[in-house]
Amino acid sequence: MxxxxxxxxxxxxxxxxxxxxxxxxxxxxxxxxxxxxxxxSPSGSEKFEEQYRLYRVEGNDTIRVLYQATEIYDENNLALITGFYGKKIEKNENREESIKKMKIFMKSYRPEYNNLLLYKESFNPWDLGKPSFKINKILITKL
Structure with missing residues (x-):
């Protein structure tokens, strides 16, 4: 080699x-x-990973908002912006202002999405692909 x-x-x-x-x-x-x-920052370099993810509410279902590239944002930008404001909201750093900015961001990304929920997800990347793979979710706020 x-x-x-x-x-x-x-x-x-x-x-x-x-x-x-x-x-x-x-x-x-x-x-x-x-x-x-x-x-x-490769996944799997740590035994514990945390991400902030958005879910939309449709009827009685919660559906994860997938990161899909647009003319303005690519997938990495979407994940970074969600994580940045998610962390600020969770730690109560200018919480109301951060929620407002997160809503503005989502209006520019997916204006058709209403009733959004911000979750903090944690999991072990080493378990990816295993039948016992589990994601722990904590509700941070409703947007």
Missing amino acids: QKYTKYLFFISLFLSLLSLYIIGKGGKEIYPFYSWKLFT
């Missing part, structure tokens, strides 16, 4: 630059390692 390392480096560099060019032209990322998130 070591003899292929330099070739893999140049292939990775080429694909990263190609992804940069395509994203600059308005396209989607084609190379998953273009995003440095894989290197800076």
Whole structure:
């Protein structure tokens, strides 16, 4: 494998630059390692992961709001913004102002969604794919 390392480096560099060019032209990322998130905060590096997620209420059901890229936001931005305001709301750091900003953010992302719930989810990434995989949810607030 070591003899292929330099070739893999140049292939990775080429694909990263190609992804940069395509994203600059308005396209989607084609190379998953273009995003440095894989290197800076990989899932599974810790035994405990926390995320803030939004759910919408339809009738008696709660449906998780999926992060789907739009013209304004990509999936990483959506997760980061939700996490940023979720943490502020949970820790009561300018809670009312943070709730207001979160509502404004959601209106710009998905204006059709009403009756949103903000949850803090925690899980063990090492259990992903196992039949016993469990996500613990704590309701933070209603938006």
